[in-house]
Amino acid sequence: MHTKTWFTLLLFIGFFLEAGMEAQGQYYFSTRRVTRGADTAEIYINCPWYKDSNGVLWNGLFRSTDNGQTLTVKRKGVLFLGEGGIILGDSISGRIFQVTMQNSNDTFGISFNYGVSFDLKYFNNILYQTSGCMAGEIYIQAYEQGLGIYRSDDYGTTFTLQLSNDSIRLREVGTLPGELYGFRSFFENGPLGLAYSNDFGHTFTTSYIEFPGLPLFDECMIYRGTEPGEIYFVIWMSNAGKYLFHTFDYGQTITFQSQLPSPFGELLFTAG
Numbered sequence: 001m002h003t004k005t006w007f008t009l010l011l012f013i014g015f016f017l018e019a020g021m022e023a024q025g026q027y028y029f030s031t032r033r034v035t036r037g038a039d040t041a042e043i044y045i046n047c048p049w050y051k052d053s054n055g056v057l058w059n060g061l062f063r064s065t066d067n068g069q070t071l072t073v074k075r076k077g078v079l080f081l082g083e084g085g086i087i088l089g090d091s092i093s094g095r096i097f098q099v100t101m102q103n104s105n106d107t108f109g110i111s112f113n114y115g116v117s118f119d120l121k122y123f124n125n126i127l128y129q130t131s132g133c134m135a136g137e138i139y140i141q142a143y144e145q146g147l148g149i150y151r152s153d154d155y156g157t158t159f160t161l162q163l164s165n166d167s168i169r170l171r172e173v174g175t176l177p178g179e180l181y182g183f184r185s186f187f188e189n190g191p192l193g194l195a196y197s198n199d200f201g202h203t204f205t206t207s208y209i210e211f212p213g214l215p216l217f218d219e220c221m222i223y224r225g226t227e228p229g230e231i232y233f234v235i236w237m238s239n240a241g242k243y244l245f246h247t248f249d250y251g252q253t254i255t256f257q258s259q260l261p262s263p264f265g266e267l268l269f270t271a272g
Contacts, residue, residue: 038093046087061115074115088131099129110155121156128170141170162201207251
């Protein structure tokens with residue numbers, strides 16, 4: 001994916017949440033999750049709650065097929081608490097994961113109809129999660145087996161333990177089957193310990209990354225691109241701003257892309 005294309009989507013989401021929604025009234029004052037879908041320009045936004053133009057509080061899941069310019073309500077409930085977990089895309093259109101569900105870190109869901117309904121699944125003590133690059137693939141990290149990493153390739157029906165008793169924090173998958181990223185270590189004064197696996201999380205190698213001009217930072221999020229080894233890093237600085245970095249070689253070379261605007265409310269983003 002071209003860098004400019006991804007960045008345009010990222011900025012558009014931030015602008016939409018800040019300016020567009022107050023005018024429309026229906027998505028204002030909300031806490032949201034956003035993820036890409038399987039199709040081009042497809043994104044999902046999950047709202048644990050949002051306030052409509054009449055001041056009524058709702059819970060909803062929205063889908064867009066034009067990078068967020070228009071949204072369609074796929075699921076909606078009045079203060080439907082516990083349905084506001086993280087949404088994760090699948091490689092097949094219409095299929096998405098939601099982790100967690102029912103206000104519990106023991107339950108997640110899979111939808112085969114664009115989020116209209118979810119089949120409930122169970123996994124104890126979910127801590128981190130990411131969907132895979134292949135259909136039906138999801139990784140879950142849980143407080144079992146010493147913070148174990150588990151993989152499913154059948155939409156969560158069965159799981160296999162990949163790694164146990166390790167300090168890695170699961171974050172993202174790559175573009176090739178078997179690729180998985182996590183944080184080996186993360187300190188506010190850097191560097192970032194980027195853990196990489198190409199065997200579905202059985203073993204990891206670690207690269208220690210320093211971001212040019214940012215020896216100190218508070219949080220880092222990573223998103224895969226569309227090419228092998230391509231990663232985007234979003235760096236958060238308290239009361240300072242958000243910064244976008246890019247690598248095309250698994251973190252060996254880091255390039256500063258831009259400083260992101262600080263919105264009035266929320267700034268959400270995902271790779272396209």
